[in-house]
Amino acid sequence: MELTEEQKAEIRDYIVDVPRYRETYDELYDHILNALLELPGSYHLNEVIAIINQDFGSFSEIVIQEEIYQKTLTRKYIKMFRTEMWNTFKWPGILGNLSLLALCWFIFRADVSRVQGIRFILVGMGAVVILIALWGYAHVFIRKRRYSKRSILDNFLLYQTGFGLTLLNAFLQLFISKYALFPLRDDFRYGITLLVVCFCFIYMQVMVKFFKQKLKILGTA
């Protein structure tokens, strides 16, 4: 059967609130339309209900399956992200990391006040981290506005950004802040701060690379 734009809109309205993520919604909508196009006769919403019940079980079954899909895909992304991080410590990625470490070593050896140095580094690092976090949140926000639904990858992006910020905050509260739980000597604090800067740069670099690659694959960048 041929479908008019109004009929397609009716189908979209009928299913839009069921799946939480765009991946499920797109696949479900495409499937229903493909099935309807092969059916003889004229359109009625009952046909859509029948397709959903016959082919997918029910709306609640779709939601259950989507939850499983989201969890397995997120686990896969976490694994891929870890592999990307690990790859920066292998040849030739290690060159970048060694350069960063060398730069930190020169900064450490430079004749500047430790307290001033820490302040300066933390402000710089904070600005970069916030910029990257904003990049992540902006991506999710724009894509949500454009597609009306969040993708599983967006979910992971939020998780990963939040994880990075929590890690950084924990480090500040534990070792660096005025009321640190484990106060350290200025030299130590300075050294650790520089090492965290290195880690932050690697983390952010991998994050941007990972998401650019994944968005390219999804074709929704």
Add this chain to the structure above:
Amino acid sequence: MAINNELFKGTLQTIILNLLSENGRMYGYEMTQKVKGLTQGELVLKEGALYPALHKLEAEGLLETSTEIVDNRIRKYYTLSEPGQKEVLSKLAEAREFIQQLQAILNLKPAL
């Protein structure tokens, strides 16, 4: 005589991997129609089982996905990944072995 779908549950992944190995990239609905066509409608792949299997294979890294806009809607295509191409061979060997064992146990004769 329609085939009991329960018999195919254990081989669903093999069917998917083999379909993709022979046809390159496919989308979910296309797979159901292909199976229906190959079995003259005797075997109907229920999407309620197909999509979870596809998603599982994707999460395991055996399938890769890409999207394309077709008739103003997003279509998700599946293709075999590099590990998927290796896996299809071992899955087929496993299925062949299983059918031989089944043949030995049930002593099936071709229907007249």
